[in-house]
Amino acid sequence: MTAPTDEPxxxxxxxxxxxxxxxxxxxxxxxxxxxxxxxxxAVQAVDGVDxxxxxxxxFSIVGESGCGKSTTAxxxxxxxxxxxxxxxxxxxxxxxxxxxxxxxxxxxxxMIFQDPYSSLNPRHTVGKIVxxxxxxxxxxxxxxxxxxxxxxxxxxxLNPEHYNRYPHEFSGGQRQRIGIARTLALRxxxxxxxxxxxxxxxxxxxxxxxxxxDLQEEFDLTYVIIAHDLSVVRYVSDRVAVxxxxxxxxxxxxxxxxxxxxxxxxVALMSAVPVPDTRRRQERERILLSGDVPSPISxxxxxxxxxxxxxxxxxxRTEEPPLVELLPRHxxxxxxxxxxxxxxxxxx
Amino acid sequence: MTTSALRDLVTRHPGQLDKQPFLEVVDxxxxxxxxxxxxxxxxxxxFALDxxxxLGIVGESGSGKSVTSLAIxxxxxxxxxxxxxxGAQLNGEIYLEGEELLAKSPEYVRSLxxxxxxMIFQDPLSAMNPYYTVGHQIIEAYRIHNPVNKKVARKHAIDxxxxxxxxxxxxxxxAYPHQFSGGMRQRAMIAMALSCDPHLLIxxxxxxxxxxxxxxxxxxxxxxxQSEFNxxxxxxxxxxxxxxxxxxxxxxxxxxxAVEYGSADQLFNRPAHPYTWGLLxxxxxxxxxxxxxxxxxxxxxxxxxxxxxxxxxxPRCTYAARNGGLSEEVRPELTPVEPGHTVACxxxxxxxxxxxxxxxxxxx
Numbered sequence: 049m050t051a052p053t054d055e056p057x058x059x060x061x062x063x064x065x066x067x068x069x070x071x072x073x074x075x076x077x078x079x080x081x082x083x084x085x086x087x088x089x090a091v092q093a094v095d096g097v098d099x100x101x102x103x104x105x106x107f108s109i110v111g112e113s114g115c116g117k118s119t120t121a122x123x124x125x126x127x128x129x130x131x132x133x134x135x136x137x138x139x140x141x142x143x144x145x146x147x148x149x150x151x152x153x154x155x156x157x158x159m160i161f162q163d164p165y166s167s168l169n170p171r172h173t174v175g176k177i178v179x180x181x182x183x184x185x186x187x188x189x190x191x192x193x194x195x196x197x198x199x200x201x202x203x204x205x206l207n208p209e210h211y212n213r214y215p216h217e218f219s220g221g222q223r224q225r226i227g228i229a230r231t232l233a234l235r236x237x238x239x240x241x242x243x244x245x246x247x248x249x250x251x252x253x254x255x256x257x258x259x260x261x262d263l264q265e266e267f268d269l270t271y272v273i274i275a276h277d278l279s280v281v282r283y284v285s286d287r288v289a290v291x292x293x294x295x296x297x298x299x300x301x302x303x304x305x306x307x308x309x310x311x312x313x314x315v316a317l318m319s320a321v322p323v324p325d326t327r328r329r330q331e332r333e334r335i336l337l338s339g340d341v342p343s344p345i346s347x348x349x350x351x352x353x354x355x356x357x358x359x360x361x362x363x364x365r366t367e368e369p370p371l372v373e374l375l376p377r378h379x380x381x382x383x384x385x386x387x388x389x390x391x392x393x394x395x396x
Numbered sequence: 397m398t399t400s401a402l403r404d405l406v407t408r409h410p411g412q413l414d415k416q417p418f419l420e421v422v423d424x425x426x427x428x429x430x431x432x433x434x435x436x437x438x439x440x441x442x443f444a445l446d447x448x449x450x451l452g453i454v455g456e457s458g459s460g461k462s463v464t465s466l467a468i469x470x471x472x473x474x475x476x477x478x479x480x481x482x483g484a485q486l487n488g489e490i491y492l493e494g495e496e497l498l499a500k501s502p503e504y505v506r507s508l509x510x511x512x513x514x515m516i517f518q519d520p521l522s523a524m525n526p527y528y529t530v531g532h533q534i535i536e537a538y539r540i541h542n543p544v545n546k547k548v549a550r551k552h553a554i555d556x557x558x559x560x561x562x563x564x565x566x567x568x569x570x571a572y573p574h575q576f577s578g579g580m581r582q583r584a585m586i587a588m589a590l591s592c593d594p595h596l597l598i599x600x601x602x603x604x605x606x607x608x609x610x611x612x613x614x615x616x617x618x619x620x621x622q623s624e625f626n627x628x629x630x631x632x633x634x635x636x637x638x639x640x641x642x643x644x645x646x647x648x649x650x651x652x653x654a655v656e657y658g659s660a661d662q663l664f665n666r667p668a669h670p671y672t673w674g675l676l677x678x679x680x681x682x683x684x685x686x687x688x689x690x691x692x693x694x695x696x697x698x699x700x701x702x703x704x705x706x707x708x709x710x711p712r713c714t715y716a717a718r719n720g721g722l723s724e725e726v727r728p729e730l731t732p733v734e735p736g737h738t739v740a741c742x743x744x745x746x747x748x749x750x751x752x753x754x755x756x757x758x759x760x
Binding site: 112113219220221222249250251252253254255257258261276277278279280282283306316317318319320321322323324325326327328334336337338340341 | 456457577578579580607608609610611612613615616634635636637638639640641660661664665674675676677678679680681682688689690691692693694696697
């Protein structure tokens with residue numbers, strides 16, 4: 049599937065406000081075997097994904113492990129080469145840019161990684177780490193690199209005097225702040241954050257979430273956040289896409305998605321999240337999905353969720369439901385959506 | 397403070413005051429000597445757990461929750477006699493069904509592991525031997541404690557795998573750990589842990605490595621098996637949601653000590669310690685909406701070598717200044733606030749109730 053249907057990306061008037069447009073994005077990782085290393089199959093990590101990210105918004109992608117959310121993030125920042133589809137960033141097609149062509153792009157597009165331990169060079173001082181983007185891009189900020197780095201450190205809530213310290217002298221939360229300071233160095237337009245808080249303790253997680261919110265305002269940032277924690281996503285996002293086995297199954301404003309999820313998978317996912325409130329233990333209705341996520345090497349045909357879905361009918365096994373706008377700004381790929389007015393199913 | 401006085405502080409459920417609890421930990425201290433100094437991972441921890449109940453131990457990394465569970469299981473390396481290999485220094489008492497374990501020989505404690513008490517680890521892939529089939533490992537555990545032949549043990553292993561919800565157990569018993577998915581491996585490890593009907597099951601972050609839908613399956617499984625076997629469960633986690641879902645009682649740990657203990661209902665609806673408030677405020681809520689700020693706890697967890705004086709939480713506590721330096725100097729003891737609910741904090745009961753009602757609860 050490559051042609052975007054009636055995607056948010058396509059509507060002409062909104063074109064200008066879109067910072068990133070993704071159309072029919074595909075990434076297959078080949079599996080090779082034998083002496084000749086012939087390709088015997090492919091991990092279909094991302095298999096036809098369409099979405100658009102507006103300037104200044106926080107767009108989140110949620111899903112379980114193996115759903116392709118991290119691969120999507122790496123394709124967006126072009127750390128991976130897409131197998132198919134098109135990525136437009138600031139009205140420019142960046143799908144197949146070469147490394148040299150990508151470098152100027154990195155000024156406007158940065159990434160925050162999950163693990164604050166492996167994403168910082170242990171042999172470099174904080175000053176060198178945060179100042180690296182300036183050196184790599186050949187940019188001299190007004191007042192010099194050192195002053196710019198110290199300003200960045202205080203912007204993320206670190207002591208500017210820690211300029212000469214090494215990463216191991218900091219806690220996990222502080223390291224994540226160092227990583228964030230580095231991404232902010234060149235004043236990017238877009239920050240793609242892959243699980244930015246999942247490696248942190250709860251109390252630290254809250255600090256970093258609050259920091260990301262403040263920085264968005266201060267630096268006029270657009271975020272794409274990849275996360276598996278639905279409560280965190282609810283807190284930070286304007287719009288949310290739910291992925292399952294390489295495809296977006298639902299995409300809507302956070303309010304609408306959490307208020308009235310329509311795809312059965314989203315409904316099940318939300319009902320599975322443990323809530324820190326004992327009073328809800330009884331009243332909550334939990335939908336237990338049986339089994340595991342199928343392998344992305346040979347995903348189920350038609351609707352990929354039909355093997356675990358309690359509403360699955362014959363049509364779900366034979367015909368793939370397209371991602372369509374069932375309610376205003378609410379896109380769902382399902383033959384039998386939840387929270388949808390009666391009788392509307394027959395229209396389709 | 398004497399042991400008996402400490403034991404009085406240990407909370408029991410009303411009406412069971414004279415009964416020996418199933419598991420009782422009294423003034424447990426686990427210290428690790430290192431080149432940088434003595435790491436006081438657990439420093440004076442006491443709690444009790446009755447048969448058939450689930451205790452959730454919550455805390456951030458480094459609060460001592462896993463070290464506590466390893467101490468109960470007798471899995472810490474003791475210091476070698478000639479001080480070549482520094483191990484853990486353990487002090488205090490651990491009673492399991494009235495029997496003190498810390499003073500017992502490692503061989504004796506080993507004979508209890510698997511049979512009387514068993515443990516589920518966070519990462520099932522590293523907890524299993526990749527070289528043997530899953531079935532082999534369950535059969536081995538079962539035969540150590542039960543004098544049966546291989547055939548009977550194998551039948552039992554298949555039965556256990558089926559009970560934890562592994563499809564086609566008679567075929568999957570021949571599979572190796574890497575052939576299972578994360579959720580299936582965790583199920584297999586639970587099957588292994590429960591194969592000898594242990595009375596005490598310690599689950600150390602059993603669902604942290606799993607996806608939410610699988611997590612829900614595993615929590616359901618633990619709950620069902622617990623009621624079936626009437627075993628006691630100690631669930632160690634950093635996730636307050638998981639605790640609210642499954643625990644009867646909750647122990648909140650900070651810097652190797654208990655700061656609050658009570659029933660899940662008390663902890664979530666009438667929390668009394670500023671750290672517990674901070675934890676509850678830090679969790680993003682489902683009902684919360686975009687733009688709302690989380691009530692983060694300032695600062696970072698303390699070093700366990702230089703634990704802050706007095707109340708270890710005082711450098712991060714918003715209310716520490718209220719009692720004229722008492723928090724900086726005197727370590728607060730666990731004191732009852734209501735039946736079955738104790739807290740280690742210098743705030744007076746009235747102050748505490750007012751802060752909770754007017755400042756914290758409305759923001760959650």
